[in-house]
Amino acid sequence: xxxxxxxxxxxxxxxxxxxxxxxxxxxxxxxxxxxxxxxxxxxxxxxxxxxxxxxxxxxxxxxxxxxxxxxxxxxxxxxxxxxxxxxxxxxxxxx
Amino acid sequence: xxxxxxxxxxxxxxxxxxxxxxxxxxxxxxxxxxxxxxxxxxxxxxxxxxxxxxxxxxxxxxxxxxxxxxxxxxxxxxxxxxxxxxxxxxxxxxx
DNA sequence: TAAACCAGTTTATAATATAAACCAAATATT
DNA sequence: AATATTTGGTTTATATTATAAACTGGTTTA
Numbered sequence: 009x010x011x012x013x014x015x016x017x018x019x020x021x022x023x024x025x026x027x028x029x030x031x032x033x034x035x036x037x038x039x040x041x042x043x044x045x046x047x048x049x050x051x052x053x054x055x056x057x058x059x060x061x062x063x064x065x066x067x068x069x070x071x072x073x074x075x076x077x078x079x080x081x082x083x084x085x086x087x088x089x090x091x092x093x094x095x096x097x098x099x100x101x102x103x
Numbered sequence: 104x105x106x107x108x109x110x111x112x113x114x115x116x117x118x119x120x121x122x123x124x125x126x127x128x129x130x131x132x133x134x135x136x137x138x139x140x141x142x143x144x145x146x147x148x149x150x151x152x153x154x155x156x157x158x159x160x161x162x163x164x165x166x167x168x169x170x171x172x173x174x175x176x177x178x179x180x181x182x183x184x185x186x187x188x189x190x191x192x193x194x195x196x197x198x
Numbered sequence: 199t200a201a202a203c204c205a206g207t208t209t210a211t212a213a214t215a216t217a218a219a220c221c222a223a224a225t226a227t228t
Numbered sequence: 229a230a231t232a233t234t235t236g237g238t239t240t241a242t243a244t245t246a247t248a249a250a251c252t253g254g255t256t257t258a
Contacts, residue, residue: 009138010119018115019215024105027194037236043104050216052238073224075236093195099122100188114246132206145247147207168255170205 011095014088016061021046022054026089029064029081037077055079063088106190109183111156116141117149121184124159124176132172150174158183 017023024044028035035043041051055077058064063085067078081089112118119139123130130138136146150172153159158180162173176184 010115010122010140013115015214018113020105020108020113021215023194027105041236045105047217048235048237049218049239052236053216056238075223077237096191096195099118100191110245116246133204136205142248143204143206144208144249147205148246151207170254172206 009098011098013095013099014092016057016063017088017092019054021050022058023092025051025054025058025079026063026081026085029079030086030089034078034080036079040079058085061088104193106193108190108194109187111152111158112183112187114149116145117153118187120146120149120153120174121158121176121180124174125181125184129173129175131174135174153180156183 017026021044024046025040028040028043037048037051037055040046040055041048044051046054055064055066059066061084062082065080065082067080069076069078112121116139119141120135123135123138132143132146132150135141135150136143139146141149150159150161154161156179157177160175160177162175164171164173
């Protein structure tokens with residue numbers, strides 16, 4: 009009846025991060041922090057979890073002299089998101 | 104951009120409970136435990152949290168000699184669920 | 199009458215989310 | 229030129245949560 013909800017995605021901030029990355033080719037740390045209105049510490053932790061799980065890739069580089077962290081969703085991330093959305097529907101459409 | 108997800112509903116088991124109650128006039132503890140495939144302990148805790156929040160009402164009675172706990176969703180529960188579903192959409196439909 | 203079962207509750211524990219504190223480097227201020 | 233502030237994060241600590249294990253009070257079965 010009710011499908012499992014991937015605990016990695018069933019988190020407000022991580023879901024927001026994935027949602028952003030699904031929509032855009034890539035996004036950097038600062039952009040995501042602003043869009044999600046999250047603290048840097050929290051975001052850092054959640055990005056690392058998504059990276060560990062293989063749902064996103066993270067690339068560190070420099071924009072001029074300032075560091076930049078760029079995130080992209082991976083195929084595994086896309087399919088996990090699709091599966092999560094599908095599972096959610098088993099909770100949202102009663103009966 | 105991203106709407107708040109009511110933390111009381113953003114929980115697999117509590118969401119399942121509400122989902123069941125939205126669909127049926129009332130449901131008892133055992134029925135919910137079976138439908139959600141949860142342990143009695145976990146369900147007991149989550150039902151109490153939903154009751155505290157005023158999202159469901161809980162009535163204790165007897166079916167013959169055995170105790171029975173019947174749950175019903177309240178108007179507050181219905182509107183919280185609707186709000187939650189609406190907020191979720193801000194995460195599911197990218198852009 | 200004792201063992202097993204039912205319908206839960208309470209309590210303990212492990213995992214999670216989150217913010218606070220920190221760090222190194224860059225930039226702005228006096 | 230020194231000092232303060234900002235930037236872009238990471239690490240660590242804490243409070244909350246989800247969950248299962250242990251328990252309770254009563255019932256049915258052997």
